Amino acid sequence: MLCAQAGRRGEGPGAISDEGIVVTARPVLWCAILALMLLLPSTAAAGGVLRVVGDNNYPPYLFLGPDGKPRGYVVDEWKLWEKKTGVHVELVATDWADAQQRLQSGQADVIDMIFRTPEREATYDFTEPFATVHVGVYVDAGIAGIDGPEALSGFNVGVERGDACVDRLHRAGVDSLHEYPGYADIIGAAQRLDIRIFCMDEMPAAYYLYRLQGDTRFVKAFDFYTDEFRRGVRKGDTRTLALVERGMAMITPAEREALRSKWMGQPLNFTPYMRLAGYALLVAVGLGLALLLWGLSLRRAVERRTRALEHLAHHDALTGLPNRRMLQFRLDQLTSQANASPLALLAVDLDNFKRVNESLGHAAGDVLLQQAAKRLGESVPEHDLIAHLGGDEFLVLLASNVTAMSVSAAAGRIQRALSEPYLLEGSEVMVGASIGVGLFPVDGRDGATLLRNANAALDRAKQSGPGDCRFYNRSLTDQASAWLQLGAKLRKAIRDEAFELHYQPQIDLRSGRVVAVEALLRWPGGDADAMPDQFIPYAEETGLIEPIGEWVLAQATRQLAGWLADGLPPIRMSVNLSPRQAVNAQLPLYLVRVLADSGLPPALLELEVAEGGLMEHGAATASLLQSLRRLGVDLCIDDFGTGYSSLAYLRRLPVQAIKLDPSFLAGLPDDHGSRAIVSAVIGMAHSLDMRVIAEGVEQAAQVECLDELGCDLVQGWLYARAMPADEFLAWYRAHPVCAVPAMAEQPLQGA
Ligand code: C2E
Ligand code: MG
Numbered sequence: 029m030l031c032a033q034a035g036r037r038g039e040g041p042g043a044i045s046d047e048g049i050v051v052t053a054r055p056v057l058w059c060a061i062l063a064l065m066l067l068l069p070s071t072a073a074a075g076g077v078l079r080v081v082g083d084n085n086y087p088p089y090l091f092l093g094p095d096g097k098p099r100g101y102v103v104d105e106w107k108l109w110e111k112k113t114g115v116h117v118e119l120v121a122t123d124w125a126d127a128q129q130r131l132q133s134g135q136a137d138v139i140d141m142i143f144r145t146p147e148r149e150a151t152y153d154f155t156e157p158f159a160t161v162h163v164g165v166y167v168d169a170g171i172a173g174i175d176g177p178e179a180l181s182g183f184n185v186g187v188e189r190g191d192a193c194v195d196r197l198h199r200a201g202v203d204s205l206h207e208y209p210g211y212a213d214i215i216g217a218a219q220r221l222d223i224r225i226f227c228m229d230e231m232p233a234a235y236y237l238y239r240l241q242g243d244t245r246f247v248k249a250f251d252f253y254t255d256e257f258r259r260g261v262r263k264g265d266t267r268t269l270a271l272v273e274r275g276m277a278m279i280t281p282a283e284r285e286a287l288r289s290k291w292m293g294q295p296l297n298f299t300p301y302m303r304l305a306g307y308a309l310l311v312a313v314g315l316g317l318a319l320l321l322w323g324l325s326l327r328r329a330v331e332r333r334t335r336a337l338e339h340l341a342h343h344d345a346l347t348g349l350p351n352r353r354m355l356q357f358r359l360d361q362l363t364s365q366a367n368a369s370p371l372a373l374l375a376v377d378l379d380n381f382k383r384v385n386e387s388l389g390h391a392a393g394d395v396l397l398q399q400a401a402k403r404l405g406e407s408v409p410e411h412d413l414i415a416h417l418g419g420d421e422f423l424v425l426l427a428s429n430v431t432a433m434s435v436s437a438a439a440g441r442i443q444r445a446l447s448e449p450y451l452l453e454g455s456e457v458m459v460g461a462s463i464g465v466g467l468f469p470v471d472g473r474d475g476a477t478l479l480r481n482a483n484a485a486l487d488r489a490k491q492s493g494p495g496d497c498r499f500y501n502r503s504l505t506d507q508a509s510a511w512l513q514l515g516a517k518l519r520k521a522i523r524d525e526a527f528e529l530h531y532q533p534q535i536d537l538r539s540g541r542v543v544a545v546e547a548l549l550r551w552p553g554g555d556a557d558a559m560p561d562q563f564i565p566y567a568e569e570t571g572l573i574e575p576i577g578e579w580v581l582a583q584a585t586r587q588l589a590g591w592l593a594d595g596l597p598p599i600r601m602s603v604n605l606s607p608r609q610a611v612n613a614q615l616p617l618y619l620v621r622v623l624a625d626s627g628l629p630p631a632l633l634e635l636e637v638a639e640g641g642l643m644e645h646g647a648a649t650a651s652l653l654q655s656l657r658r659l660g661v662d663l664c665i666d667d668f669g670t671g672y673s674s675l676a677y678l679r680r681l682p683v684q685a686i687k688l689d690p691s692f693l694a695g696l697p698d699d700h701g702s703r704a705i706v707s708a709v710i711g712m713a714h715s716l717d718m719r720v721i722a723e724g725v726e727q728a729a730q731v732e733c734l735d736e737l738g739c740d741l742v743q744g745w746l747y748a749r750a751m752p753a754d755e756f757l758a759w760y761r762a763h764p765v766c767a768v769p770a771m772a773e774q775p776l777q778g779a
């Protein structure tokens with residue numbers, strides 16, 4: 029205690045020892061004062077001395093400098109403490125065992141940098157901890173396999189005398205300890221190979237190992253323990269303990285931080301760098317993203333450009349159509365296929381185009397070419413490719429359904445489309461089109477030959493006059509020109525409403541009554557083309573069947589409505605639909621209008637669709653039939669038996685009747701096979717609630733047989749041919765009930 033110390037060390041009144049200890053000549057008086065100080069410790073200590081001891085080889089806390097004087101964190105801290113409390117501090121740095129010895133012997137009041145261990149609890153009181161310290165076990169780099177205290181048994185371990193390591197190692201069962209006065213001595217011993225393992229606090233270990241060049245020879249084997257530095261006083265010296273704590277508490281955090289920076293080095297503050305690094309990373313990521321996006325957009329731009337260049341390389345800049353190179357590529361592709369289908373190459377040249385250029389200028393000529401390109405595409409939607417070779421030359425490649433008739437029809441549509449007036453700079457301009465046709469494989473087995481021959485045909489077409497169409501194969505040219513003429517005549521007939529409908533009765537076999545008529549188209553032109561079998565397929569090919577079909581529907585419904593108005597009993601009107609009509613989505617709308625205009629009940633209208641056409645367009649026709657059926661009209665499959673439709677397929681169609689193809693009747697009544705087929709078809713149709721009509725009935729025996737087999741209706745020359753409306757009316761009135769076929773060996777009507 030301060031009093032005892034003062035008393036013990038007292039040498040004379042007023043004298044101050046070398047170490048700064050206040051000594052008084054009047055011990056009794058001073059003891060009284062000191063007693064007062066003890067009662068009021070803060071004030072009492074203010075004028076006294078505090079003797080502090082600590083380990084002299086514990087850098088950076090306390091160690092001896094080159095001048096032999098103590099230095100380190102602890103020295104500065106106690107100086108601060110002294111300043112704050114006014115109590116003089118006498119700090120002695122000595123070896124650790126001596127330091128402890130000094131405290132216990134009363135030569136010191138406070139021991140610094142001490143761990144609280146169970147063994148020390150008996151002799152010390154401790155302050156609160158002020159630093160955390162890590163302790164490791166270090167080994168010669170040549171020794172491996174020391175991974176914990178238990179691995180130390182059998183080894184000599186160097187320790188500092190009085191160090192907490194001693195107790196810890198003992199507790200861990202390590203008894204072979206070599207004690208040294210200080211850390212530096214341990215390392216010296218290790219370097220001399222006296223010991224090869226030692227226990228040491230990390231900070232001094234790092235310091236001395238480096239300083240004594242042992243940092244490469246020794247490695248830390250394991251972290252032994254972590255403890256906390258405290259200050260200790262002799263057991264029971266609570267006043268000194270309180271004084272120490274109070275003084276330490278007066279040191280501000282800033283002052284302590286300054287001390288730490290001085291002795292432990294300034295912790296590297298990475299925050300700004302981290303932030304900078306963060307920014308840099310963000311910028312880098314941003315840049316990376318930007319680069320990526322730029323790269324992507326560049327790539328896209330390059331791809332776009334490449335596509336554009338590729339498009340340019342294969343297309344004509346003015347019209348946007350494929351150019352000659354593209355055409356040749358496609359031609360080679362199609363003609364080189366093993367099972368190449370027939371192809372038609374139409375070389376198209378505008379007549380009088382030069383004059384447009386000369387009179388209106390090249391800009392107007394370009395506009396005309398652009399419009400012509402557009403019209404070409406619209407007039408042959410079934411084309412495989414349309415190319416512009418430059419100037420007024422175009423090429424149309426047809427690759428599907430290539431027949432002489434379909435090609436003629438396409439050529440006719442092209443000529444018509446291109447000959448429509450063009451509106452250029454406010455005035456109407458007319459040009460025509462000459463066409464030369466080459467057919468693969470007959471006119472050339474490869475693309476180049478085909479192209480050459482189509483152009484040769486075009487030359488001939490141009491020589492023969494504007495607006496001509498020539499096939500390379502001359503006989504086809506004749507056929508084609510006949511068809512082209514037919515097309516022109518048909519268009520005229522449509523304009524002039526030159527068609528007629530004839531009506532052929534259908535008789536109910538059970539009652540013998542006429543229950544329906546089929547409207548059949550007639551073109552009273554007089555020549556060979558005027559037969560339906562001739563002109564209807566061509567009208568279908570060219571699309572002219574659509575306006576014709578509309579006329580037929582309107583006329584037939586009007587006719588029946590008129591007959592009904594004239595008192596005819598209700599009979600059905602059967603109208604043929606062409607395959608093209610049967611996929612035209614506008615048909616139901618048109619039909620609604622026609623029924624409304626005529627006032628005919630829908631149930632009295634039956635639409636016939638040929639089985640072949642039905643199979644050709646499949647789903648599209650089936651869906652249109654559903655729409656038509658919803659209007660209330662009946663549907664019939666014409667020429668049944670020729671189109672290979674399956675019964676399962678028919679079952680899904682909203683059909684009320686089938687019309688047996690005349691070819692089935694040919695073998696009746698004698699041919700068993702025909703009989704079996706007809707019988708089966710009738711049975712099947714009835715099971716599906718469909719009525720069966722036999723058409724092309726020419727013999728009474730056929731009728732008898734059909735009657736036997738359960739057929740519902742018959743139609744044929746045996747009863748009557750198709751007749752003009754008034755003729756039919758007269759016939760009908762004369763035959764309200766037809767004679768039993770067996771009795772009618774001769775046709776009732778021979779029109
Ligand atoms: P279709 O619809 O199968 O018409 C039946 C054809 O058989 C008619 O020929 C008719 O005159 C003929 N015929 C009737 N009874 C007999 C007979 O006992 N013996 C023989 N040998 N023939 C008979 P048509 O009028 O020449 O019509 C031929 C085809 O033209 C029709 O076959 C039909 O597919 C088509 N057609 C006729 N009119 C139109 C129409 O208005 N529109 C459409 N799209 N096609 C029609
Ligand atoms: Mg028919």
Ligand code: MG
Pocket residue numbers: 666667687723
């Ligand atoms: Mg038929």
